[in-house]
Amino acid sequence: MTQEETRPIASVDHGTPEELDGTLVFRLGYDGAVYSGFAEQPGQTTVAGEIRRALETFLRREIELTCAGRTDAGVHAVGQYVSLPVHESELEVTRSRWMRALAALLPHDIAVSGVYHAAPGFSARFDARSRTYTYRIVTGDAPPLLTRSVTWWHRLPLDVDAMQDAADRLLGERDFKSFCKTASAVGKPTHRCVMEATFAREQALGEECLAFTIRGNAFLHSMVRTIVGTLVEVGCHRRDPVWVDEVLAACDRAAAGPTAPARGLCFMDVAYDNGALTVCP
Template sequence: MTVTALTVAYDGAPFAGFARQSEQRTVQGTLEDALRTVLRREVETVGAGRTDAGVHALGQVVSFESAPGDPDAAALARSLNALCAPHVAVREVRAAREGFSARFDAEAREYRYRIAAGAVPPVLLAPYAWHVARDLDAPAVRRAAAALVGEHDFRSFCVADSAEGKNTVRTLTAVELYPAEDLGEPHLVLRVVGTAFLHSMVRVIAGSLVEIGRGARDEGWLGEALAARDRAAAGPTAPAHGLTLWDVAYPGECWV
């Protein structure tokens, strides 16, 4: 039996995270309720990333087993978007091979964190960017971020309880900071790409790099925090609303 894969965007503000929870509004729960209505059967979905409460997505991927008689891709997208708007949108529907998992077949995930640095706070971007009320030393941030690229133990950069008894080694292929402008408001974008991530890992990286950018820590401190393998050694966890799951990449042979 083939699998259907949805590329999903959502505004994370109204949700208690992606993963379904009893008595909480979640993205996964919203999608599964809509799928149940459209397909007239129970559907269990798998997401590529379990984003926290308040975290957004443009490229989350959600998979579920197809069944004979399911609507075609265009009809399914229309029906789901009618039920899930305005906070969730299905951007694409694709057919995947039998056994495909949005989570376990992903070969790379890309997150972007927006930082509005400076005295003037953002207005239109306020729901999607962390306002840091001073300019940041972007070159220092870029130099420090280089220490994170490659395979490392990121135990210092995740929720401490979530790391207990788990392998915390992860591989990052890019940690980049660049200027951008959306809706007429300038900001910085921290782009982080890796094979997989720990709980709140990108947000702790963002919070730590801002500490360096504002001069509270020197550039070498980030490598020391990484080596410590202790959450207390790294910086604060940046607010959830600045983070977006931007894209998830899969091998070409996943699609049919």
């Protein structure tokens, strides 16, 4: 290792104890391939566990960490947000210092892209107005090469117009119990509001994919991947678009299509009220 790699990162000197009187918010991304999801789990390698370790190392204290949305094992992110209450002295840490410290303390597959201040009591989860996910699919005989870890290779052609017709039926406030992992829906509300559900062609590293973007106030466990698996059934002409209406009405996971693979899903962004976040100087 080089001298730069072994040089210790300076942590915050709190001085005398203070009340927690502000909130730090981080925008981050991660390659979810090796993680057992975002949420911490005993004996598992998780995104939240790595972030907590890095922040507690830098701040030299235990923290209370809140995320905008928990992602499943293997799911990626470019616009996840996490918040934590902090002391006044910790709010004085500059953005450049945070970026240097976290680049050194986090593993190579997790990266912070933004640092913000928010009012005391702000929550990355409960103050979120909407969340956006994109699921990427590659079709055709040739598998993706450079994008293979972030796309689902589906050999059969897909009727995008039919899939869009089916996706339009998900818009608005609905009961999405049919699109939720059964065990996680027991005794919990399953109504959500979908504000956008659209398909578009994208190119990355010379490879083309079909990108399905969905935006909603919140999402249930495995909801987006189950929606994608259901829409692909329509795109393959195994089902008609109107079938989605029947799936919604059934309120039964068995009525929907299969769950699409985790690797194609990416948590893209979170929307907050204007002025809720202030860029860290």
